[in-house]
Amino acid sequence: MSEQTGPAPAENEKSPDQRAEAAGESIPEAEGTHDGAASGGVTLADVLLAVEELWPESLAEEWDAVGLVTGRPSQPVRRILFCVDPVLEVIDEAAAWEADLIVAHHPLLLRGVTSVAANTPKGRAVHRLIESGIALVSVHTNGDSAVGGVSDVLADAIGLDAVGPLTKAANGLPEEGIGRVGDLPEITSLGDLAGRLFGILPAVAGGVRVSGDRDGLVRRVALCGGAGDSLFDAVRAAEADVYVTADLRHHPASEARASSSDGRPYLIDVSHFASEWLWLPAAAAALDNVLKDQGHSLDIRVSTINTDPWDFILTPGEG
């Protein structure tokens, strides 16, 4: 089996490659026998169907770039690595583990490119993926919006009840959309809620920043994994006592606090990476379940590399 996934890049890139492209993704069998897409084995096309079942591309925001980035639908898949950021270090981790597919939350190529030359970081990543025979699929805002998505997992982790979307999906079910809002089972102090988040999220240099009265009481919590400072109108409409998100910039944060009459919503600013990392084990388990239901058994794991860009922080008194 290992020969099937230990790709021979030089061979794979010859004429069959062009035939595959010409044939399009709709007939993966055309290539299946060539690269040994295993009689009875799982192909990338099979996994993509399962990915679509869990995180439909129709749920992605218009500006987003989700779906398959590298890989042939006919290629066999036995090992899948989940990560937040498909950076070189993670691709190397996948290659060392002989993974056939990376499911990344962030798109590698969000904006249009005119080159993937290997003298740029993104180009190097594309080269490394193809040379290692690793397919890459991005599950981004479709993974945020879907039930069991990034914010759902965060809501679950802090025990919210009666959870619904902060903004409803344009093309989805009523329970789908970006961000979530729900109630804590018990009224809690802002300081305790921040402490709970600090304990749940992976440890990162930036820690957790809070705006508001540490002893202020909160029950209704709005949250959005990843950068959520465009959702303040929805947070106010939801009458949340506190908003948990990442990448809060000065002006939206300061204006949100200034426009509030009683200090709410308080703000808890967590690491972008950490808030999305939390989704990975749940997403990996969900994909494993769907594939198992179809009779497939794959090796699925979550990257252990911390790709939060921040390394240390100075705060008053600790300089």
Ligand SMILES: [Zn+2]
């Ligand atoms: Zn993100």
